[in-house]
Amino acid sequence: MKRPSLAIIWLTVFLDLVGFGIVVPLVPLYGREFGAKSWVLGLIIASFSAFQFICAPWWGRWSDRVGRRPVLLLSTAGAAVSYVLFALSSGLRDSALALLLLGVSRAFAGACGGNITVAQAYIADITPPAERARRMGLIGMAFGLGFIFGPILGGISLKQWGLSGPGWMAAALCTVNFLLAWFILAESRRSGPIPSVQRPHWAQYWHTLRTPRVGLLVMVFFLATFAFSCFESTLPLVVSDNFGLDLTHNGEAAATVVFLFAYCGILGALMQGMAVGRLVSRWGEVRLILVSLVCTACSLSMLPFIRGQGLLEWSVLGSSQGLGWWALLGALGLLSVGSSLTRPPLFGLLSNLTHEHEQGATFGVAQGMGSLARILGPIFATTTLHILPPLPYLVCSGLLLGTAVILGLRWAGSEPGVAPAGSR
Incomplete structure (x- = not known):
C-alpha cells in the first residue's frame, strides 16, 4: 500500500469536508438574510444534493476512464469556484440576485462534488481487498473531523470578516487542496487497456442497481443515509420539544444542540478511525453492517420518547433532572456508533464486488443514491414530524431492521469476509 498517497487522499477528503462544513450550516442563515421564502430556501438547500445525484456517477465513470488524479483536480477546482460564488453572493445589494447567486453556488458545488466518489x-x-474496509473507515474519519472543524472555522471567519468570510475561507482551503493534489498526489489507476463501457448516464444507475449484491448494498446505503x-x-x-428549549431566542439552548451534533461527530470519527479495522477482522463486513443497522434502528426507536428538563449543564447532569440528558446522550452514542460502522464495511465490500475498471462508476452511483436520500429524508421527516412526532423515527427504525433482515438472508451461508474482486 502506498502510504504517502493514502495520507494525501485522506487530507484531500478532510479539507474538502472542512470547506463543506464551513458553508453548509450558514446557507439557511444567508437565505434568511437575503429574504428567502421557506420554499425558496428549501430549493437552495436541496440543489446541492440534487446536482450531486445527477453528476456523481459521471465523475466516477470518468475517473475509471481518464484516471483518479485529473478528476480530483477538476472537482476540487470546481468546489473552489462554488465557494467564491458563495462569498460574492453576500456582497450583492439586490436580494433577488443574491439569492440566485447563492442557489447557483450550491448547485455548482453539488455538480462538482465528485471528490468523495x-x-x-x-x-x-491502492489497497488490497482485505484492507479496504479499514481504509474506508479512515475516509469516514476524515468525514467526521471535517464536519467538526468546518462549522468552527465557519463561525470564526463569520465573526472576523462578515458574511463573505466563510466563503473565502472555504475557497482558500480548496486552493490548498488543489495544490497538494497537483504537486504530490500520484495517479492510482493502473495503466493499460480499459474496457469500453458505453452506457448512457442514467443507465449506470440501472446497471448498478440490478447487479446482484452490489445493487442490494447500494440500497442499504440509500436507506441508511435516508434514516x-x-x-x-x-x-x-x-x-426543543422534549426538553422545553427555546432554540430561537436562547443562545445557550442553541449551543446545546450544536454540542449534541459535535458529540455524535466525535464518536463517529473515533469509531471509524480506530475500531472499524479490528471489527471487520473479527466479524467480517456483512456482520458488521448488520450490527450497525440494528444499533441505529434501536437508537432511532428510543430518541423521540426521551424527555427531560433544563439545559445540558454539569449542574443538571448531576441532579435528578439530568436523567433525561443521560438517556439522550446514551441513545445518541448508540446511534453514532451504529451509523459510523455502516459506511466503511459497506464500501469496502462494494469495492470487492466490483470490477477494478468500474470502481468509480459504482461508487458514483452509491454517492448519487446517498444524495437522493439526503433530498427525500428531510422532506419526509419534517412532514411526518408534524403529523405524529415519533413517526419519522419509528418508520426509519423499521426500515433499517427490515433491511438488516433482507441483507442477512441474502448473505446467509456465505463467508462474512471479503469477496474476490470483480465477483458478481
Missing part, C-alpha cells in the same frame, strides 16, 4: 475509488486502487438525514434534520426540533 473518486477518493473512495482511489483507496480501492440518518431524517434524524439530522429533526433532532433540533425533537430536543
Whole structure:
C-alpha cells in the first residue's frame, strides 16, 4: 500500500469536508438574510444534493476512464469556484440576485462534488481487498473531523470578516487542496487497456442497481443515509420539544444542540478511525453492517420518547433532572456508533464486488443514491414530524431492521469476509 498517497487522499477528503462544513450550516442563515421564502430556501438547500445525484456517477465513470488524479483536480477546482460564488453572493445589494447567486453556488458545488466518489475509488486502487474496509473507515474519519472543524472555522471567519468570510475561507482551503493534489498526489489507476463501457448516464444507475449484491448494498446505503438525514434534520426540533428549549431566542439552548451534533461527530470519527479495522477482522463486513443497522434502528426507536428538563449543564447532569440528558446522550452514542460502522464495511465490500475498471462508476452511483436520500429524508421527516412526532423515527427504525433482515438472508451461508474482486 502506498502510504504517502493514502495520507494525501485522506487530507484531500478532510479539507474538502472542512470547506463543506464551513458553508453548509450558514446557507439557511444567508437565505434568511437575503429574504428567502421557506420554499425558496428549501430549493437552495436541496440543489446541492440534487446536482450531486445527477453528476456523481459521471465523475466516477470518468475517473475509471481518464484516471483518479485529473478528476480530483477538476472537482476540487470546481468546489473552489462554488465557494467564491458563495462569498460574492453576500456582497450583492439586490436580494433577488443574491439569492440566485447563492442557489447557483450550491448547485455548482453539488455538480462538482465528485471528490468523495473518486477518493473512495482511489483507496480501492491502492489497497488490497482485505484492507479496504479499514481504509474506508479512515475516509469516514476524515468525514467526521471535517464536519467538526468546518462549522468552527465557519463561525470564526463569520465573526472576523462578515458574511463573505466563510466563503473565502472555504475557497482558500480548496486552493490548498488543489495544490497538494497537483504537486504530490500520484495517479492510482493502473495503466493499460480499459474496457469500453458505453452506457448512457442514467443507465449506470440501472446497471448498478440490478447487479446482484452490489445493487442490494447500494440500497442499504440509500436507506441508511435516508434514516440518518431524517434524524439530522429533526433532532433540533425533537430536543426543543422534549426538553422545553427555546432554540430561537436562547443562545445557550442553541449551543446545546450544536454540542449534541459535535458529540455524535466525535464518536463517529473515533469509531471509524480506530475500531472499524479490528471489527471487520473479527466479524467480517456483512456482520458488521448488520450490527450497525440494528444499533441505529434501536437508537432511532428510543430518541423521540426521551424527555427531560433544563439545559445540558454539569449542574443538571448531576441532579435528578439530568436523567433525561443521560438517556439522550446514551441513545445518541448508540446511534453514532451504529451509523459510523455502516459506511466503511459497506464500501469496502462494494469495492470487492466490483470490477477494478468500474470502481468509480459504482461508487458514483452509491454517492448519487446517498444524495437522493439526503433530498427525500428531510422532506419526509419534517412532514411526518408534524403529523405524529415519533413517526419519522419509528418508520426509519423499521426500515433499517427490515433491511438488516433482507441483507442477512441474502448473505446467509456465505463467508462474512471479503469477496474476490470483480465477483458478481
